[in-house]
Amino acid sequence: MTANTDGQGVCGQVAKWPLLAAASTNRCHSCLTMNLLLLAMGLILLGGPHALHMGPGDPNFDEKLVKGKWFSVALASNEPKFIAKDTDMKFFIHKIQVTPVSLQFHFHRKVRGMCVPTMMTAHKTKKKFQYTVNHSGHKTIFLEKVDPKHFVIFCAHSMKHGKETVVVTLFSRTPTVSPDVMWMFKKYCKTHGIHASNIVDLTQTDRCLHARH
Numbered sequence: 001m002t003a004n005t006d007g008q009g010v011c012g013q014v015a016k017w018p019l020l021a022a023a024s025t026n027r028c029h030s031c032l033t034m035n036l037l038l039l040a041m042g043l044i045l046l047g048g049p050h051a052l053h054m055g056p057g058d059p060n061f062d063e064k065l066v067k068g069k070w071f072s073v074a075l076a077s078n079e080p081k082f083i084a085k086d087t088d089m090k091f092f093i094h095k096i097q098v099t100p101v102s103l104q105f106h107f108h109r110k111v112r113g114m115c116v117p118t119m120m121t122a123h124k125t126k127k128k129f130q131y132t133v134n135h136s137g138h139k140t141i142f143l144e145k146v147d148p149k150h151f152v153i154f155c156a157h158s159m160k161h162g163k164e165t166v167v168v169t170l171f172s173r174t175p176t177v178s179p180d181v182m183w184m185f186k187k188y189c190k191t192h193g194i195h196a197s198n199i200v201d202l203t204q205t206d207r208c209l210h211a212r213h
Contacts, residue, residue: 052191052192053129053130053142053144053155054144055128055129055130055142055143055144056129056143056144056145056146057145059128061129061146063098063103063129063143064098065146065148066096066098066103066143066146066148066152067095067096067097067098068095068096068173069094069095069173069212070093070094070095070096070152070171070172070173071093071171071172071173071174071175071207071209072091072092072093072169072170072171072202072207073151073170073171073172073175073176073177073182073201073202073203074169074170074177074182074185074199074200074201074202074203075090075167075168075169075170075199075200075202076167076168076169076185076189076194076198076199076200077165077166077167077168077194077198078164078165078166078193078194078198079165079166079167080198082165082167083198083199083200085205090109090110090202090205091105091107091108091109091118091120092107092108092109092110092115092202092207092208093105093106093107093169093171094106094107094108094117094212096171101123101124102121102122102123102124102131103121103122103124103131104119104120104121104122105119105120105121105122106118106119107119107120108207108208108211108212110206110208115208115210115211117211120133121133122141129142129143129144130142130143131143133156138158138159139156139157139158140156140157140158141154141155141156141157142154142155142156142157144188145184145188149173150172150173150174150177150181151170151171151172151173151177151181152170152171153168153169153170153171153185153188154168154169154171155167155168155169155192156168156169166192166193166194168185168188168189168192168194170182170185175203175209176203182201185199186199
């Protein structure tokens with residue numbers, strides 16, 4: 001009979017097995033976690049910008065509740081020209097009308113210092129809380145976070161020359177919002193890849209309030 005010369009014997013070898021099994025289990029868990037993360041990233045990439053939009057917290061939210069008068073409170077974009085101080089690309093909301101087939105946004109736009117009224121129609125699509133706009137190019141607009149008595153967030157995506165532009169707007173029923181709502185807006189923008197430096201507080205600008213009727 002051959003003696004065991006490793007100083008531990010068979011019992012020592014058996015004692016190692018649980019450790020090996022535990023290490024193997026940990027590796028499997030790590031691999032599983034990584035695979036799930038890669039899968040989630042893949043789904044987001046396949047879904048494009050649409051995958052980032054969940055709509056209002058209540059899937060049964062009645063979009064007719066966003067009708068009425070609003071104030072533009074904050075604006076954010078990954079494209080600086082949309083938030084520049086003197087740009088004529090800023091639109092200041094006056095009111096929203098809701099029809100069976102669309103949302104109609106009534107804005108004022110600053111053109112050479114003048115407040116010019118304009119309207120933009122966002123057509124409903126087969127997907128709830130998602131709309132299309134053919135205004136200065138094709139855009140997809142998403143109705144996002146909303147408290148119809150206080151605020152609403154819209155997020156617009158457009159593609160031009162292979163570059164995607166994202167514009168996020170915060171509307172309020174009152175000329176200003178609470179710090180909590182502004183914090184929520186900034187957090188939303190961050191999750192959509194917009195840096196804090198590209199968020200503008202519109203309450204500190206001329207929003208054509210004198211032109212509202």
